[in-house]
Amino acid sequence: MQSIHKQIAENLKAIRKLRGYSYDQLANVTGVSKGMLSQIEKGETSPTVNTLWKIANGLQVSFSSLVEEKAPSVSVVRLQEKVALTEGDDLYRVFPYFPYDSAKRFEIYYMELMPHCIHTSDGHYGNVEEYILVCDGEATLTINGTSYTLLKGDSMKFQANQLHTYGNNTNEITSCYLLIYYP
Structure with a gap:
């Protein structure tokens, strides 16, 4: 500094x-x-x-x-240096990678769904959009009663102002990146 x-x-x-x-x-x-x-x-x-x-x-x-000190032009985030936020007996783990920045209006997380995890999220305030990209495994997202299955390499975006559920119905860990955008 x-x-x-x-x-x-x-x-x-x-x-x-x-x-x-x-x-x-x-x-x-x-x-x-x-x-x-x-x-x-x-x-x-x-x-x-x-x-x-x-x-x-x-x-x-x-x-x-x-x-203000300018943010570095390169920022490396290492998973092993992050602390997970957990829920449901640690079946749902989310690691904050890039926190919300009002100039950019988004935040990015790395998410792990342990086998047979079901995590329900209440709708977020406003016109918030979520983007999910599956790295490994299989994620099932349920939005307003409709389920979508995403496999490794699949991605999805949706309006997050409604009840939505992340699920892993397999015996393997599912990992995803989650970007939340605040228009």
Whole structure:
């Protein structure tokens, strides 16, 4: 993790370059001197909160966009490092891989259905969509009384605002990826 003034420097420079602003133009829209902006962008000084607000308001960006550390461009998730959320005597196990992000509006889970598992989920609020991709085994999804059997390599999407059940009617473990999308 880098220091906050280095993070601010990188973020400000990226926003300025994206907008195609010179230091003069940036100074005009923010009310912060071009000398101060240059020092901030080079990481030579740590700006006050008031200065950061002037910059954010002038650029019409959120305050946090100047101070947030950028997410890495590559993120590796290892199953053995995740902790399962379980239900039904551990017959249903779900591993959160990528949590909900309001900018992306989805979350991704790895799900395991133990032999003879039946997991019922109440309908989710709103127009939530679920996408399931079966990695191994056989999953039976029941939505509003209609059952669908998915085999290895099969996938399905459905409106998740209704009662739905995940089942494994076999003697083998079924594994799936589950993406939940919030339009």
